[in-house]
Amino acid sequence: MSRFDRYILSQLLTLFGFFALVLVSVYWVNNAVGLFDALIASGQNVSVFLSLTVLSLPNVIRSVLPVAVFLATVYVTNRLSTESELTVMQATGFSPWRLTKPVLVFGVAVSFMMSVLTHFLEPASLTELSKRQQEITENVAARLLTEGTFLHPTPGMTFYIREISSDGVLRDVFLSDSRSPEHTTTYTAAEAYLVNDDSGAKLVMVNGLAQQHTTSSDRLLTTDFADFSYDISALTNASETRSKDINYLSTYDLLANADAVMQRTGRSPGQVAYEAHARFAQASACIVFAVISFAVLLMGGFSRFGMWRQILIAFTILILLEAVKAAVVDPIRKDATLWPLIYLPTLLGTVLSVGILRMISGPFRIKKVPA
Structure with missing residues (x-):
């Protein structure tokens, strides 16, 4: 050159x-x-x-x-x-x-x-x-697992765990989701478990009750469940990891x-x-x-x-x-x-x-x- x-x-x-x-x-x-x-x-x-x-x-x-x-x-x-x-x-x-x-x-x-x-x-x-x-x-999901404290990870969300046992069982779980202006959903469960899979962290609640209050009609719907899976990433307000x-x-x-x-x-x-x-x-x-x-x-x-x-x-x-x-x-x-x-x-x-x-x-x- x-x-x-x-x-x-x-x-x-x-x-x-x-x-x-x-x-x-x-x-x-x-x-x-x-x-x-x-x-x-x-x-x-x-x-x-x-x-x-x-x-x-x-x-x-x-x-x-x-x-x-x-x-x-x-x-x-x-x-x-x-x-x-x-x-x-x-x-x-x-x-x-x-x-x-x-x-x-x-x-x-x-x-x-x-x-x-x-x-x-x-x-x-x-x-x-x-x-x-x-x-x-x-x-972030792991940091939410704090016993005895009402947490507000994102506006409209309230999360509470009474006790976390030594074997990882979450006892007396309370979760309230009022992010939607149309309705508020509240979950309570005697026990819950944190499970990780390919799609992210999940909170599996056992023996609980789901209550949904509709704002427009002022009606309350309740559902008993033996087990229910909730996406913990919704609590962190983080964007979903792309597949x-x-x-x-x-x-x-x-x-x-x-x-x-x-x-x-x-x-x-x-x-x-x-x-x-x-x-x-x-x-x-x-x-x-x-x-x-x-x-x-x-x-x-x-x-x-x-x-x-x-x-x-x-x-x-x-x-x-x-x-x-x-x-x-x-x-x-x-x-x-x-x-x-x-x-x-x-x-x-x-x-x-x-x-x-x-x-x-x-x-x-x-x-x-x-x-």
Whole structure:
């Protein structure tokens, strides 16, 4: 790689890192505020908040990388043009194809980062995030088991246990749920047990009474029960832990064990195929975003006012490619055999990039009119 290539590549990577950091920070602050309030309200410490935030970062980074690629490419190309560096390089004999080389290397480098995120880091982080959320729910539920105290874990809920025996039996349990404005339900039980399963912590009440008071009719309905299961997560006001979905699985499982994945998750063949190939398409989109942005900006000549018209054209093209991507989602999910359509935006972007570079460097070269 020549000194010119290293120079351009270093500029692109530096600006890419800056824009990625800014965008990730914006997304992080937006999502972290609600998460922080929920965790602090449930009695969690700051370390739990930080660990959950770190586990959610791969998904956030994956979302902002293509945008950061576009911004970095546009900014660097516009600066090189306004400072006449591109003009000098073209005057020394550098063709548009040659100028595109460091941009292509930049796109491939970001594509590699995106591949690591989509194929490895994001599925692993989502799986670990699900486990941590489950642990938090169980820990909060365990803290609710305090004998001899009326607890109000969330507005409209009252929970009381007279005694907790040494063998874990909860005696004389009282639970009142008045969160609904239409009715209030009260449960009393002689004994209860805390049971953990795949869906979360459950409170199993034995030999009890359920009383429901309807506000509108002022009627009281009572029901005796031998045993009754109540979801403890409702007491913690925590969001339910999502079941293991296809985005938690590795790409290898989605491609090599598609039948087992469909049976385990209940997803259709099209949904599994889309999830697997979308990860490859996201990586290839980074290359297209970089090259097509650079190619469009090369269409303009030197201007002391910048290249805003070309920037607007490049942005419009990328929006259209994203629209094509959105248009093929439903057909692929309905019919798995249409999975090659997921690569249509990448193919269109590649053809358009090659066409633009060929047009400005070949016999049909556009005449550049300086402003």
